[in-house]
Structure formats: C-alpha cells, structure tokens
Amino acid sequence: VAKDMDVPLRLHYFDPKGRHIxxxxxxxxQQIEGIWTEMEVLMHNLEDDHRTILxxxxxxxxxxxxxxxxxxRNLETW
Known part of the structure; x- marks a missing residue:
C-alpha cells in the first residue's frame, strides 16, 4: 500500500494450502480531481499464466x- 495515497499497489492471493496463485x-x-485513480490494473493468474489488464x-x-x-432503499431496487 502506498502510504501517502492509501492505495494498494500489489496484492498476493493464496489458496487454502498457502500457495501463491x-x-x-x-x-x-494518477491523481484525478484530487483522487488517486488506478489507470491500469493487472491481474496475473500464476496457475495458468493468464493475465487480465484493465x-x-x-x-x-x-x-x-x-x-x-x-x-x-434505492440500491435494493436495482
């Protein structure tokens, strides 16, 4: 987490056996209108080497x- 921005920059996900997946x-x-905004996000699945980029x-x-x-009330009506 970038401490000055409170934005997670890297997260690691593990399966129940503790393997990094x-x-x-x-x-x-980028800072837009005073809000730190993720302009690009990458999710890498290590099991099948698949990557998703947003x-x-x-x-x-x-x-x-x-x-x-x-x-x-309004959100429940969607």
Missing amino acids: KTYQVPSL KTLTIDYNTGLDDATFSV
Missing part, C-alpha cells in the same frame, strides 16, 4: 449525483 498490480496510478481511459468524479441515490 494470483498477483494484482497497479502499474499506472485500463481506465476516462473518468469523472463528483458529477452531481444526489447522496440519496446511494441509500440502502
């Missing part, structure tokens, strides 16, 4: 959504 990495991080191309924060949108 996956690694999550953040190769690209890239954020654009993002908008604080777009004016009403806080009531995120009430338990």
